[in-house]
Amino acid sequence: MNKHRNNHISPAFYLMVVPVAALFFLLHTVPFLKGIFYSFTNWKGYGSWEFIGFKNFLQFFKDPSIKQAYGFTFQFALSATVLVNVLSLALACGLNGKIRGKNLLKALYFLPYMLGTLIIGFVFNFIFGNIIPGFGKTAGIPGLSVNILGTSKAWLGVLFVTVWQSMAFNTMIYLSGLQTVDKDIYDAASVDGAVGLQRFIKITFPLIAPFFTINMVLSVKSFLMAFDQIMAMTGGGPGTATTTISMLIYKRGFDGGQFAYQSANAVILFLVVASISVFQLKILEKREAKVN
Amino acid sequence: MKEKEKTNWLLTILLSVIAVFVILGPLYITVVIALKSPSDMEHILALPTSLHFENFSMAWKLTDYPRKFLNTFFITSINLVFTILTNSMAAYAIIRNKDKSRFFNLMYYYFISAMFIPFNVIMLPLVKQASAFHLDNIYGITLIYIIFGLPMNTFLYSGYIKSLPVALEEAAKIDGADTFQTFWSIIFPLLKPMSATVAILSFMWTWNDFLMPLVLLSDASQQTLQLAQYVFKGQFSTQYNLAFASYLMVLLPVLAVYVFCQKWIIAGVTSGSVKA
Numbered sequence: 001m002n003k004h005r006n007n008h009i010s011p012a013f014y015l016m017v018v019p020v021a022a023l024f025f026l027l028h029t030v031p032f033l034k035g036i037f038y039s040f041t042n043w044k045g046y047g048s049w050e051f052i053g054f055k056n057f058l059q060f061f062k063d064p065s066i067k068q069a070y071g072f073t074f075q076f077a078l079s080a081t082v083l084v085n086v087l088s089l090a091l092a093c094g095l096n097g098k099i100r101g102k103n104l105l106k107a108l109y110f111l112p113y114m115l116g117t118l119i120i121g122f123v124f125n126f127i128f129g130n131i132i133p134g135f136g137k138t139a140g141i142p143g144l145s146v147n148i149l150g151t152s153k154a155w156l157g158v159l160f161v162t163v164w165q166s167m168a169f170n171t172m173i174y175l176s177g178l179q180t181v182d183k184d185i186y187d188a189a190s191v192d193g194a195v196g197l198q199r200f201i202k203i204t205f206p207l208i209a210p211f212f213t214i215n216m217v218l219s220v221k222s223f224l225m226a227f228d229q230i231m232a233m234t235g236g237g238p239g240t241a242t243t244t245i246s247m248l249i250y251k252r253g254f255d256g257g258q259f260a261y262q263s264a265n266a267v268i269l270f271l272v273v274a275s276i277s278v279f280q281l282k283i284l285e286k287r288e289a290k291v292n
Numbered sequence: 293m294k295e296k297e298k299t300n301w302l303l304t305i306l307l308s309v310i311a312v313f314v315i316l317g318p319l320y321i322t323v324v325i326a327l328k329s330p331s332d333m334e335h336i337l338a339l340p341t342s343l344h345f346e347n348f349s350m351a352w353k354l355t356d357y358p359r360k361f362l363n364t365f366f367i368t369s370i371n372l373v374f375t376i377l378t379n380s381m382a383a384y385a386i387i388r389n390k391d392k393s394r395f396f397n398l399m400y401y402y403f404i405s406a407m408f409i410p411f412n413v414i415m416l417p418l419v420k421q422a423s424a425f426h427l428d429n430i431y432g433i434t435l436i437y438i439i440f441g442l443p444m445n446t447f448l449y450s451g452y453i454k455s456l457p458v459a460l461e462e463a464a465k466i467d468g469a470d471t472f473q474t475f476w477s478i479i480f481p482l483l484k485p486m487s488a489t490v491a492i493l494s495f496m497w498t499w500n501d502f503l504m505p506l507v508l509l510s511d512a513s514q515q516t517l518q519l520a521q522y523v524f525k526g527q528f529s530t531q532y533n534l535a536f537a538s539y540l541m542v543l544l545p546v547l548a549v550y551v552f553c554q555k556w557i558i559a560g561v562t563s564g565s566v567k568a
Binding site for chain 2: 009010012013014016017020021023024026027028029030031032034035038045091094095097098099100101103105106107108109110111112113114115116117118119120122123124126127130131134164169172173175176177211214218221225227228231232245246249250253254259262263266267269270273274277278
C-alpha cells in the first residue's frame with residue numbers, strides 16, 4: 001500500500017459522519033450553547049429579554065431554593081453512592097461465592113435494572129404509604145406507623161428506592177470484576193496467611209479497582225441527576241425538602257417563568273457534574289496505576 | 293481440593309431469602325394488588341380472594357393502552373434499528389480515519405466530550421428548539437434519541453473497531469468493493485457483539501425513559517407508556533387496583549423480554565460498561 005492511498009479518504013467516510021454530526025450539532029450542541037447564552041439574559045421563556053451579565057449567577061448565592069436544591073442533591077448523591085457501592089460490593093462477593101443456583105440469583109438481583117424508575121417509585125409509594133404504616137401500627141413502632149414520605153425523613157424513602165434499583169447494575173459490574181480475579185492468587189494469599197477481610201482489602205480490592213472506578217463515576221453522575229424517582233414519590237416535597245437540581249430546572253424553568261435563570265442553574269450543574277467526573281477519573285486512575 | 297467444591301449452603305440460603313423478600317416482594321405486591329377488588333384490600337399482602345381481571349381491561353381503556361403501547365413500540369424499535377445502523381457507521385468512519393485526518397479526529401473528541409453533557413442540562417433550550425422544528429411528537433423524539441446516542445455509542449464501538457484488522461478491508465477494496473459495501477458486508481457483521489450491547493442499552497433507555505417524553509410529548513395522542521402512568525396518577529388517585537394493573541401492563545413487556553434473554557442482557561450491559 002503506497003502512502004498516497006493511505007492518506008486518501010474516501011468521500012463515503014464523510015457521508016457516514018457528516019449528516020449525523022450535523023444533526024447532532026443542531027439538536028444537541030446548539031441547545032447547549034443557547035442555554036449558556038440565555039443564562040446571561042433575563043428571558044422568562046416568552047416575551048422580550050435583555051442581557052444582564054452575571055446577575056443570574058450572583059443571584060444564586062442569595063436564593064434559598066438553589067441552596068436547598070444543591071444541598072439536598074449533594075447529600076442524596078453522596079449517601080446513595082456510598083450505600084450502593086458498599087452494598088453492591090458485598091452482594092457481588094456473595095454471588096461470587098460457592099453457591100447453588102448462581103445464574104438464577106444473578107438474574108433476580110439484576111431484575112430492578114430492567115424496570116422503569118417511575119413505576120418502581122409508584123409501587124414503593126404504595127408500600128411506604130399503605131403497607132409499612134399498617135405494619136408499624138400493629139407492631140407498635142411509632143417510627144414506622146406513618147408514611148415516611150410525608151415526614152422530614154422523606155429523603156430516606158427516596159434513598160431506599162434509589163439504592164434498591166441502582167444496586168442491580170453496580171453489583172453486576174463488581175461481579176464481572178471479581179470473576180477476572182485468578183483463584184490461584186487466593187491460594188498464594190492463604191499460604192501467606194491473608195484471609196477474610198484482610199485478603200479482600202489487600203488483594204481482591206486492588207485487583208477490581210478499575211471496576212470500582214466505573215461504578216463511582218457512573219453512580220455519582222446519575223445520582224446528581226436524580227429526577228424520575230422523586231417525581232414519582234414526593235414530587236419534591238414535603239415542601240421543597242426533596243427537590244433536586246434537575247427538578248428545580250424542570251419546574252421553575254418551564255412553568256415558573258425562570259427560563260434564563262434556570263438555564264444558568266443548568267450551566268452550573270453541567271460544570272459541577274463534568275468537573276466531578278473528570279476529577280474522579282483522574283484520581284481513581286492514578287490510584288489504580290499506583291496499585292498496578 | 294474436595295473442600296473447594298463444597299457448596300456454601302448458608303450463603304446460598306441467605307442470598308435466596310434476601311432476593312425473595314427484597315427483589316420479588318415489591319413485584320408480588322404489584323401483581324396481587326392488580327388482581328384484587330377494592331373491597332379485598334383489608335389484608336393487603338394476602339392473595340386475592342377472587343381474581344379481578346377487569347382491572348386490566350379498565351386500565352387498558354382509561355389510559356388508552358393500545359395507543360401508548362404503539363407509540364412506545366414505534367419509538368423503541370425505530371430507534372433501535374437506526375441507532376445501530378447510523379451510529380456504528382459513524383463510529384467506523386471516525387475510528388478508521390481519526391489518525392490520518394484532522395476532521396475525523398475532531399469528530400472523535402467532539403462526540404466523546406459531549407458525553408459529559410447530561411440531558412437535564414440541555415432540556416430547557418432543547419424543548420424550544422424541538423417545538424421550532426416541530427419535533428415535539430413521536431417522530432421527532434425518535435430522531436432525537438437516535439442522534440443523542442452518538443457520543444456513548446461512538447465510545448462503545450471505538451474500542452471494538454480498533455481491534456478489527458485493517459487487512460480485511462484492504463482485501464475487500466482490492467476485490468473492488470467500495471467503502472459502503474466493505475462496511476456492510478465485512479465490518480457490520482463483525483460488530484455484532486457490540487451492536488447487541490448497543491441494542492440492549494438503546495431499548496432500555498427508550499422504553500423506560502420518562503424525562504424526555506415528559507418535556508417533549510405534551511399531546512395525549514403522542515404519549516408513551518411511562519409518561520401515561522404519570523399523567524394518569526391523578527385519575528387513578530386511590531384506585532390502587534386499577535393503577536397497579538396499569539403499571540403491570542407497562543412492566544410485562546420488559547419482564548417477558550428479560551425472562552427469555554436475561555443472560556444475554558446481563559452480559560451485554562456489563563460488557564458495554566466495562567469496555568467503556
